[in-house]
Amino acid sequence: MTARIGGFARVTLGAKSAWLALCLLGSGALSPVFALNVDSQHPRIVFHAADLATVRARINGPHAALFDDYYAWAANRLEDGRRNSYDADDYAAIYLLTGENRFGDAAISIAMDMISRGQDTSGEGDGPARSSAISLVYDWCYARLSTSQRSTIYAALYPNVNVHPDYHQAWFIRDYNWSYMMAIANDGTASQNAAVIANLEESIAQFEDFFIPCLDRSSPESAIDGYAGLRIMTLLCFVDALDRSTDYQGSVLSSNYYRNTGRFWMARMRPDFRWAKMPGKYNTSESEPGAYFSYAGAFLGDRDAQYMANLLVNDEGLGGRDATMALAWHDPNAPANPPAGLAKDYYDPVAGFVLDRSGWTMGSNSSDVTLGFFNGTDQVGHRTQNHFYVTRGDDNLIIDSGHRFHDLANHYYTYYTRSVAHNTVLIYDPSEDFGSFTNVWGDEIIKPNDGGQTDSDDAAGEARWPECNGLYGYRGEITKYESTSDYVMVEGDATPAYASAKTNLVLRRWIYLRPDWIVVQDRVRLNKPNLPVRVVYHSVDQP
Template identity: 20%
Template sequence: MNRPPIASLLPENLEHPRLYFKSEETDQIREMCLEGSHAEVFAEKRVQLDQQLDNPFPCPPPREQSYRNGIWEEYSRLSGEARTLVTDYALAYVVDQNPAYLEKTWEGVTSVMRWPSWVHPVHEFMLLDLDGSHTNVTLASVYDLLYHSLTENQRREIEFMVYARGLSHCIGGMKHHFWANRYDSNWCSVCVSNMGLVAMTMLDAKSMHLRTDLEPRSTMIAVIQECIERLNHFYDHIEDDGSWKEGPGYWNYGISTSMPFSDALKRLTSGKVNLFSHPKLRSTIEFPINCFLPPDRVVNFADCGKLFPGGMAYRKFAMEHDDTAASYFDMLTTDGKPSLALPELFWDASNVDRELSDPDHPSAYFPDAGWCIQRSSWSDPDSSILALKIGATVEPHGHADVGNYIIHTHGKTVIRELGIGRYADPGEWIFKDTDGHNLPLFNGKGQPRDVRLEGSVLETQFSKSYDFLKAEIGPAYGLDVLDSFTRSYLYIRPDIFVVFDRIQVNAATHLESRIHFAGNGIAHDGHIEIRNEQVSVAVKLLLPQEFDLVEDRHTGLKPGHADPESQEVNYLKLESDLSPGTFIVGVAFGIDTEPSANIECKGSDYLVTYKGQRFNL
């Protein structure tokens, strides 16, 4: 895309407020919050704020506490709560003009300014990180929103703090930050978008030059220009098929955090700079939508949490691109309620039809990321879904999980994986390693996490009666003993999944293949039933017939912030001592039925037979 010359497009002498709405729109904001579309949510918020007036602001724990116990969730939670509370009080003051809200806002600002650092303890070696950029934009938002209500000294304090802890690390260029050119990571989008908003706020900062001898407008213009260019590069790195290799959770974080910056640019330049028009933004919404697992879950490969990452990003997509599916997911995840978050006050997609139309085929394949979602139906809330990931062993927030899969049916992810571990926790390895995924280990070894190795998709077929994908997984292990490992995923609609492994080794090898599940395992003659409340999935080992699946368990797990449910996870395992040659493993999964499929060998081919249908694996 062409990079716009922002200096000539941002008007001189912009008034405050400017980031989220103009001064002349203040009365409209008050009307919305007191009597109009936002009245109900604002009344609820006012009650919460009044209850908090006499309480101290949330404050993150001492940094050494996080170092000592290796737990960072509390720091993130409290710092996030403090930031939200500060901007909530600022907006409440704009609406109600209650002096107590103004006083409480400044109390929150001074509390935040007293934090020893705005950088998260896990990232203490950095000058500016995700948390730091969020805190910078929080103070900049208060500065912008309450500019005419703050004293000159209060404005000076904020100006200097966002300079010292944010802008000083951006002026002159950002390339010294690791995240600046990590265009495949949410870090780039979050940090540059937040700091771009801060620079917009400080275009006419009156006091910053007293300390730094810089001319505010030209200096901030340079920062904004660089943020635009880097965010454009981030959008460029969305895969051609719309997918995002970090998964739908970090897709949501990176994309949604970029929207306030893009929105402000579009408004302040009267539409001349419109990053929402980037061609890849038009298609990328299909990726998280296709990862949806009804009623509220998501395909959670790598470091993605289990809950569907919905929210206001879908509303903005619906507004900008008249996207009916985005509008549908806006309603599904927000109930269409208006938002009191400052950037989102005017976001309204109620005039966009909320429709999730049935595509030509319910399944989706994203070859660039190597993700495939085999789905029975979009209209049935109890639909059955097998999601699989090929891809690579090393990606941002990636796991050693090339060839991994999960099965979701009747609203439950029954065949699962461990999910996300605690960042920076020594016990996190098992969540990221092959051990915690539905894959085999060879002599106890899985795929490496320190070397980028890839699988490759060999064949795909999608039809009304079945879906099929075949991939070569072996190179992702990087093991000399493993000559080849192909895995095939067959979905026979409506109720049978088959996972078929053809493994070739050149030396004696111990194999342990795992299938993790959520629920209770009940042994039957010929299969194991996984029972999760009222949901039943039958697991049948088709080949080798002389072996059995045995139940085992991970214990003492410390799950991550996005997955609090996993303290103990059960899995089925198949163990065998392999001789040099080819070893076949075929497993069938029946939804509410015993999978009466059979596998037979015809020369070098293996055929699955089910209800008169035959499929070549």
């Protein structure tokens, strides 16, 4: 019989022996038959052996302009002597696509130097989606590596087989182990290969048992979280590798979160082809629009995303890792629809946001308005309940202020994450203490009393999203949402976000009257009389 375990099929002698095999896996008493098969050829990460001829042909055809710009950029860096870890994947990609040995040799030289210094050989890497740059050099430059170099890199990467997913780690797959395992699969001894496959299965099991059930529950229509760029790109690259370079057919491929990737990023795209800046630690970084839309268009059948990918690839130009992934994933022949027929507002009730717009005209001449309202899950300690932003074309009207330099820089906890940096309500209680933190230089810094929101309720978050194992804190929610052709009305209850000693009600009603008016109504009920209440709006220029 065949017993289904996660996304794999294990062939056993009978029902009882299936359980016996599982019990003995950890002891080494039985050598299981692994049904996950990884392509024996390289590459397997972002680029795939089966697609390589097609991808290479496109750089002399529909992708010629995109590739020429990318090539010129990488060649300039190479000729200038740039040899840091963040160059390795670009040089390796150019070698893979062209066969030019100077790029392959430069990438290999960087990888060997990194190994000699113990850099990027485990954990979070310097490659796209925080994969290991060394893994990518091994995978993409495999044909150029000498036997000795292959052996050296394999020996540096293989110890990650002993790194196992932590189901109690809130941030998905913090070890980023999949890229190490995917790169070296099939390239060792029989026992090493079996151990690599087993490690990949553990990462897939974490996907199936924890990460995807959590996100299908907490963000079923979106990719919104404090680590949006980091997590969704990690997910896409891993699932892409499973889908294109293995025989995996498991539940991740049918996940709502995965299937709806393109919808969220479409709603977030401004007319000037920039992401709307949303609350969160990495709200604009690690975001490759060409990659997201190319993937959704080519592999998820999202015609609107494909239309956007075509605009970006053909008209707007892409650089760096966005170009790498677009060259790998963009299919110029995939069906595309102009987004004009899409709904203008996009609502995720659990993640707690509404993204809206006056129209779908894209480009430098567009004067379309884009807006967003937020009141939902909290992941990285940003006090942003009932915050909103407004842009018109490429003009930032009401903004999410501040900039992240470093988590422990003075600016981060004293301003960037605080309510005072966002467009929301402040209630100043002089007795409120927001604590302190130790900055990157070792100094204790007092967090100022901005009158804003406090820590989220982690217990309430775990009760609401038990599948997420404490990933989200609860700080409020959207309690009402109405949408018509004339207006969108959102009501957000941010009461749980404020200290109960000073208030028992903070309610905002936010109304967008298409296309040009916004009405904001705030209702606050104090537990202490005469506390100053302020509403903060940020703009680049004086209104």
